[in-house]
Amino acid sequence: xxxxxxxxxxxxxxxxxxxxxxxxxxxxxxxxxxxxxxxxxxxxxxxxxxxxxxxxxxxxxxxxxxxxxxxxxxxxxxxxxxxxxxxxxxxxxxxxxxxxxxxxxxxxxxxxxxxxxxxxxxxxxxxxxxxxxxxxxxxxxxxxxxxxxxxxxxxxxxxxxxxxxxxxxxxxxxxxxxxxxxxxxxxxxxxxxxxxxxxxxxxxxxxxxxxxxxxxxxxxxxxxxxxxxxxxxxxxxxxxxxxxxxxxxxxxxxxxxxxxxxxxxxx
Amino acid sequence: xxxxxxxxxxxxxxxxxxxxxxxxxxxxxxxxxxxxxxxxxxxxxxxxxxxxxxxxxxxxxxxxxxxxxxxxxxxxxxxxxxxxxxxxxxxxxxxxxxxxxxxxxxxxxxxxxxxxxxxxxxxxxxxxxxxxxxxxxxxxxxxxxxxxxxxxxxxxxxxxxxxxxxxxxxxxxxxxxxxxxxxxxxxxxxxxxxxxxxxxxxxxxxxxxxxxxxxxxxxxxxxxxxxxxxxxxxxxxxxxxxxxxxxxxxxxxxxxxxxxxxxxxxxxxxxxxxxxxxxxxxxxxxxxxxxxxxxxxxxxxxxxxxxxxxxxxxxxxxxxxxxxxxxxxxxxxxxxxxxxxxxxxxxxxxxxxxxxxxxxxxxxxxxxxxxxxxxxxxxxxxxxxxxxxxxxxxxxxxxxxxxxxxxxxxx
Ligand SMILES: Nc1ncnc2c1ncn2[C@@H]1O[C@H](COP(=O)(O)OP(=O)(O)O)[C@@H](O)[C@H]1O
Numbered sequence: 001x002x003x004x005x006x007x008x009x010x011x012x013x014x015x016x017x018x019x020x021x022x023x024x025x026x027x028x029x030x031x032x033x034x035x036x037x038x039x040x041x042x043x044x045x046x047x048x049x050x051x052x053x054x055x056x057x058x059x060x061x062x063x064x065x066x067x068x069x070x071x072x073x074x075x076x077x078x079x080x081x082x083x084x085x086x087x088x089x090x091x092x093x094x095x096x097x098x099x100x101x102x103x104x105x106x107x108x109x110x111x112x113x114x115x116x117x118x119x120x121x122x123x124x125x126x127x128x129x130x131x132x133x134x135x136x137x138x139x140x141x142x143x144x145x146x147x148x149x150x151x152x153x154x155x156x157x158x159x160x161x162x163x164x165x166x167x168x169x170x171x172x173x174x175x176x177x178x179x180x181x182x183x184x185x186x187x188x189x190x191x192x193x194x195x196x197x198x199x200x201x202x203x204x205x206x207x208x209x210x211x212x213x214x215x216x217x218x219x220x221x222x223x224x225x226x227x228x229x230x231x232x233x234x235x236x237x238x239x240x241x242x243x244x245x246x247x248x249x250x251x252x253x254x255x256x257x258x259x260x261x262x263x264x265x266x267x
Numbered sequence: 268x269x270x271x272x273x274x275x276x277x278x279x280x281x282x283x284x285x286x287x288x289x290x291x292x293x294x295x296x297x298x299x300x301x302x303x304x305x306x307x308x309x310x311x312x313x314x315x316x317x318x319x320x321x322x323x324x325x326x327x328x329x330x331x332x333x334x335x336x337x338x339x340x341x342x343x344x345x346x347x348x349x350x351x352x353x354x355x356x357x358x359x360x361x362x363x364x365x366x367x368x369x370x371x372x373x374x375x376x377x378x379x380x381x382x383x384x385x386x387x388x389x390x391x392x393x394x395x396x397x398x399x400x401x402x403x404x405x406x407x408x409x410x411x412x413x414x415x416x417x418x419x420x421x422x423x424x425x426x427x428x429x430x431x432x433x434x435x436x437x438x439x440x441x442x443x444x445x446x447x448x449x450x451x452x453x454x455x456x457x458x459x460x461x462x463x464x465x466x467x468x469x470x471x472x473x474x475x476x477x478x479x480x481x482x483x484x485x486x487x488x489x490x491x492x493x494x495x496x497x498x499x500x501x502x503x504x505x506x507x508x509x510x511x512x513x514x515x516x517x518x519x520x521x522x523x524x525x526x527x528x529x530x531x532x533x534x535x536x537x538x539x540x541x542x543x544x545x546x547x548x549x550x551x552x553x554x555x556x557x558x559x560x561x562x563x564x565x566x567x568x569x570x571x572x573x574x575x576x577x578x579x580x581x582x583x584x585x586x587x588x589x590x591x592x593x594x595x596x597x598x599x600x601x602x603x604x605x606x607x608x609x610x611x612x613x614x615x616x617x618x619x620x621x622x623x624x625x626x627x628x629x630x631x632x633x634x635x636x637x638x639x640x641x642x643x644x645x646x647x648x649x650x651x652x653x654x655x656x657x658x659x660x661x662x663x664x665x666x667x668x669x670x671x672x673x674x675x676x677x678x
Binding site: 033036220222223224225232233234236237239240241243 | 297299300301302303304305327634638642643645646647648
């Protein structure tokens, strides 16, 4: 996995996970602002940026395990985690699977909740699904590539189009229908939900749902921001809320780390 | 949203009757994107090139400005009346579709505003004019007051003032546009000889600039008499007065920001980098980088300029002198509740650091310097600090006694 570390080497560790179709670059400006206080670990998720493809068609749980393994390899016993979009659902999985390892969570436009689609939308989706089967069948019979060449261009989601056929598309199909409700319910750690009010990819009803599901969560809705509230100077606004949230008991944690280091040194 | 009712309405004003109109739009919209929306409700207020004021959420969309003047029908037309205690913007022409909705105040349609945050650059917005209106309306506003704004805007007067406080400046001559125009027929011989006879001005190259403008508009270097004439005429096109200085040919520019955060503090220094060496042009400052289409202003304005922030190879004693003099100049000019950027020139021949100018409302409010300062300050936190300082200054002002009576008339 391609990773970079930014910021204070003696700061409290924070792992940041990007969204689908992105790479660690998308979170870098935000990471640089947080780096003045935290030891930031930016990760290219397997299959994105400069990280190689995962060895199988992973679901978010498997992604979460890969992140956990990375943290272990870095000697991080406990850390904060920030996830955007797809990275958000991975963070949720990680927090529910490895409760002890996670200290606090920041979720920005996190995926993982079913869309509330209107009846007409539902009708449209089932029509597209039916059509896709039909087209695939035609392709098979006539040995042509209507599906790849025309159908996806017309009906595929942006993410689907961007995913290269094969492994990443399989992973997208697998993860997009995953549901993190049960995992989110298990999370007891302090959680900050940052959400763009104009987010169309993960609309704010999802933020409200997560706010209900995660007991110890705080929700901040950012007016006039979309699914990428940390772009441009939005990085300053997001960093402001994140640092306020993280600094609440950072000093205490800092002290613990130092004490631990001392302890380890003497042992 | 929680606490929505308790949020203060902050009018962010931008645009204005200035050649830096567009850059102000960038600064204003950027500010709105970074303001703490849990605490504050930003309300965009746009002053069109014709001087009319507009308010409405549609101003947040960049396409609004592409579709001017048609798009003006989608927002309210408003005005700030020069009358104390109205506390908001009076609606001249309401638009049913524009947000926020006006409320009624003593029979008038008013949009309530708690504090005004000007994000103008250049004439009428940075020079004390709009600040005068704020004073008349007796409302709290961010940034320097009338006197310090107008002194800061005049390169000549500003230099005289800081010089009196022991800060090095280049010698300068001020020539009015009137004088230049009067002599146009005579090939500017009179003006020219007056300049060349002055001490320190007897040899070329000289540097000519409009006396109050910013963003490198109308500046020129004169290497001989004809180019001096041309430079004077050119600079006088943009301003009512022109300033002449000896030209530094071997120099670097050093900029520092100063912020009132209760204590007056200096940021790290930066060295802006010109595209082809030499002077920074308007294009360098605002058009380079980011923008693909020519004539398309880059999204991030001054924050996008090629620059070296906190250069490691710059002599630390020069850095600290720049910071020290910047704070001194801020105080000498009488700035308050403000963030400014002060531009110095370091003459590499004599190793002298000259104060060049102060920008009372710098592009992007110079936030890019504060985020690299120690301790780091986020733009969001800087905006909050400025608002708090402005509120504190207003309260202080209200506490000064001003009794108005008619006793003298009826003695
Ligand atoms: N006396 C001078 N000698 C050489 N260059 C100068 C002189 N004065 C200004 N400049 C250059 O001209 C540019 C613009 O001048 P400045 O006074 O900063 O005006 P503006 O307010 O338009 O930015 C600066 O980048 C500076 O390098």
